[in-house]
Amino acid sequence: MVRPKIDSELADVPSAILATVRGVLGGSGRRVALHEPEFRGREWEYLKECLDSGWVSSGGSYVDRFERDLAAFTGSACAVATSNGTSALHICLLLARVKPGDEVLVPTLTFVATANAVSYVGAVPHFVDSEAISLGVDAAKLEAHLRDTAHIVDGVCVNQRTGAPIRALVVMHVFGHPADLDALADVARRWHLVLIEDAAESLGSVYHGRHTGNIGLLSALSFNGNKVVTTGGGGAVLTNDAAIGRHAKHLTTTARTSAGWGFVHDEVGYNYRLPNINAALGCAQLERLPSMLERKRALAARYDRAFADVDGVRFLREPPGTSSNYWLNTVVLDTAHAARRDDVLGILNDAGYMARPVWTLMHKLPMYRASPRMDLTLAEQLESRIVNLPSSASLGD
Numbered sequence: 572m573v574r575p576k577i578d579s580e581l582a583d584v585p586s587a588i589l590a591t592v593r594g595v596l597g598g599s600g601r602r603v604a605l606h607e608p609e610f611r612g613r614e615w616e617y618l619k620e621c622l623d624s625g626w627v628s629s630g631g632s633y634v635d636r637f638e639r640d641l642a643a644f645t646g647s648a649c650a651v652a653t654s655n656g657t658s659a660l661h662i663c664l665l666l667a668r669v670k671p672g673d674e675v676l677v678p679t680l681t682f683v684a685t686a687n688a689v690s691y692v693g694a695v696p697h698f699v700d701s702e703a704i705s706l707g708v709d710a711a712k713l714e715a716h717l718r719d720t721a722h723i724v725d726g727v728c729v730n731q732r733t734g735a736p737i738r739a740l741v742v743m744h745v746f747g748h749p750a751d752l753d754a755l756a757d758v759a760r761r762w763h764l765v766l767i768e769d770a771a772e773s774l775g776s777v778y779h780g781r782h783t784g785n786i787g788l789l790s791a792l793s794f795n796g797n798k799v800v801t802t803g804g805g806g807a808v809l810t811n812d813a814a815i816g817r818h819a820k821h822l823t824t825t826a827r828t829s830a831g832w833g834f835v836h837d838e839v840g841y842n843y844r845l846p847n848i849n850a851a852l853g854c855a856q857l858e859r860l861p862s863m864l865e866r867k868r869a870l871a872a873r874y875d876r877a878f879a880d881v882d883g884v885r886f887l888r889e890p891p892g893t894s895s896n897y898w899l900n901t902v903v904l905d906t907a908h909a910a911r912r913d914d915v916l917g918i919l920n921d922a923g924y925m926a927r928p929v930w931t932l933m934h935k936l937p938m939y940r941a942s943p944r945m946d947l948t949l950a951e952q953l954e955s956r957i958v959n960l961p962s963s964a965s966l967g968d
């Protein structure tokens with residue numbers, strides 16, 4: 572791929588970014604999506620089998636197969652398919668024994684589902700800051716914050732300011748880049764916190780040789796239509812604890828204890844099961860995941876090379892020691908150019924390259940404005956500087 576020449580007339584940052592994106596993606600005249608699904612494998616065949624057999628809903632063999640294939644791909648002992656990533660997160664928090672009134676440490680730089688899942692169990696998200704390498708939770712800053720605000724009482728981390736137990740830490744692998752998991756797991760261990768990974772965006776991303784989602788006690792994946800692998804809508808809970816895995820399956824399938832004709836349920840369960848027809852799509856998608864990852868990484872390498880010469884902006888690389896799925900390719904504007912973010916979004920979208928900003932930070936949303944938080948300076952700076960670029964696997968063909 573020819574690197575675009577950034578000459579003096581392109582010194583304007585939005586124009587330089589557009590020229591660079593055009594150099595990487597070419598100017599086909601057609602609108603380039605941010606992330607579109609790719610169905611080049613046995614999707615039609617498996618879906619047809621569901622329709623022909625009538626097994627489109629809660630029964631059928633594809634769910635079991637999808638769970639086995641997911642466990643094998645991620646190296647997790649258990650994978651439990653769910654209706655979406657949000658329901659998977661809800662189950663993770665229930666199984667982490669987070670109780671009403673507890674606090675759960677959650678990054679403010681995340682999609683709203685991470686914080687909402689905490690609210691679903693009656694707990695309160697306690698927002699934490701991010702670091703600049705991975706955009707994930709800043710372990711050192713979190714440690715300092717806990718030293719400042721928390722203490723351990725009878726083996727439980729307690730927020731001295733609110734008096735509430737801080738039960739868990741949810742980390743998120745932003746745009747697919749693995750967070751600093753070793754350091755975060757250390758913080759969780761020292762402060763008696765259950766570590767949960769929101770791995771919704773990071774299927775195929777590896778941290779020091781281990782697939783993301785394997786370091787926390789529990790983790791959640793998403794197979795929404797915009798993710799690397801899609802089931803239309805869907806998610807999964809991963810865990811390496813067999814008993815927790817069995818409980819996850821039980822809770823997501825209405826907690827039914829009886830086989831055959833009986834309808835007996837032994838706790839409040841949920842209808843979070845992934846339908847067979849969605850799992851069929853997922854099985855076909857997983858077969859092609861290595862190819863999709865290879866092409867997504869090739870595309871990221873092209874962006875990386877092209878942006879190396881562009882002043883005022885940095886291409887977000889996978890953190891050292893990790894292999895990212897590069898779910899969404901990302902550039903971070905220098906602080907001096909933060910005010911131009913909307914110009915960058917405007918010029919790219921006008922030219923047919925779909926680009927988007929990062930989520931509004933959680934602590935700014937009306938329902939979370941009163942939530943406890945640490946100093947969130949870096950996330951606040953990042954919020955106005957992030958631009959996601961077209962990232963579909965097909966762009967790496």
Ligand SMILES: Cc1ncc(COP(=O)(O)O)c(C=O)c1O
Nearest residue numbers: 655656657682684771793794795
């Ligand atoms: C970080 C994160 N968490 C959770 C979710 C929720 O997943 P779903 O849309 O499948 O409910 C998503 C994606 O949508 C996400 O990006």
